Amino acid sequence: MAENTLILPKDSNDALALNVPMVEDKQYSTLNLGPVHPATHGIFQNILTMDGEKIVDSEQTVGYIHRAFEKIAERRPFYQITTLTDRLNYCSSPINNFGWHMTVEKLLGVKVPKRAEYIRVIMMELARISDHLICNSILGVDTGAYSGFLYVMQEREKIYEIYEEVCGARLTTNMGRIGGMERDLSPTAIAKIRDLVFNSFPKVWAEFETLFNRNRIFRDRIQNVGAISSERAIAYGFTGPNLRATGVDYDVRVIEPYSSYEDFDFEIPIGHKGDTFDRFMVRNGEVWESLKIIQQAIENLPEGPYYADEDHYYLPPKKEVYSSMEALIYHFKIVMGEIDAPVGEVYHAVEGGNGELGFYLISDGGRTPYRLHFRRPSFIYYQAYPEMCKGLTISDAVVIMSSLNVIAGELDA
């Protein structure tokens, strides 16, 4: 165990600390982990310099699926940018969608009704569950335990069925509208959510935890592997479960509550060592907390409208479009993207599946953003990867990458 512990650089603030010169008369071998490799779960490359079995250094190449979303967004009306955010972290698209909607609502000064906020919370927490569920069960697959993945996959299917019921899509959801939800929760959707959070999911997740948490083989593979101290994690811009695994309880849902998160009673699970096992356990704990939030939200779902009275951005009901002049005009103007946004500079952050997902928007009064920047958590913390797997073996590098939950879509934007 002792030789697996990560030795931290002496000066914790030295960004150059990684470039330790290698010994010249020694022979190193180079190994490409990626761009296409079953363990990377996405297209990105790591060029590892190996001394026998030990990783001495690694260089990352990212950008293989860069799609220039920030540039494309400068030419699109606000409502069309939602579909771009889907494709950032595609394991938890609703969080991205609502994060973007809330950014625009902040710019417009729209107050979203309570019911819409609660529905959003339900969908965002479902997305968080499906995100963590994939990350943790894939960690099992990467260590050779396939069955846990198959058990929980069935539950993810149920979550996707709920997405389908709410917005019609499964993966790239484009859920909600600026100003609220595009439709109310149907009785079928409510029944499905209730069945999931009160009945089927807790059983399966408890079973999953029984399979893994005290499994000797699994724990030998992930304990004390890829540990990072909280100081280094903060310096590297870690947020989300990966940061909380190091023992820092930073969570955007608590520090800057949005969408009525202050109404719910939940805890922030934290680890203390910041190793792969802690990241796994923090995600497990967060799934239980998300379940608690959904249970509270669905029990206390307020009555009332599910969208704000925002004529310029929220599409009028189709029936009114056919019968009233105003509705027809607004419908046309919204669809053609002819609405001028107010001037402003906004930053809004939400707690995404991987951490603080921020939207930095500058509007100059035009129909499209003047500048839109996505603060993508995986892009920022993935740069710590060489430091985390230094001195370890390939099999460790694989589980570290898996537990960091680097999503290629979010990494490359």
Add this chain to the structure above:
Amino acid sequence: MINNESIVEEVVGQFGQKVFGFEEPFGLLTFTTNASDLTEVVDFLKNHPEFKFNFLTDIAGIHFPDNAGGELCSMCMIHSWENNIRVRIKVFVPIADPKVPTLSTLFASANWMERETFDFYGIEYTGHPNLKRILNMEDMDYFPMRKEFPLEDATREDKIDALFGR
């Protein structure tokens, strides 16, 4: 109690004329400084005994083609977790010589954020350990997020801004 006013007071007291352009869009304190003073200002806020701006949230470039002498802007946003206050600091540099000092000496996370900004806007971060393109391919010879590169096909004449927005 630490709020935007007390930060402004301290920063102006420390740096005087070197910090300017204070505003608070949506409650988020924003100000501008000179490229030569950026590291000093961020270092001051980071190591201030009360403010403790311990976290670099984001770095983004912005292009203002009409702002002569300061066409490119490098924006950095820092966050004090203890006080839960964010501050946005901007630096404007001329497009002919876009040099901004690196923040990677203060925050390791600035490394890739600055590489991304360099990649898309061509802002050169002096002192950066590894300033090369990150998301685009390395032999690209222009900076694609600058406003002179329109997204639409430049040869099309039917899609005019008056009808189709910007």
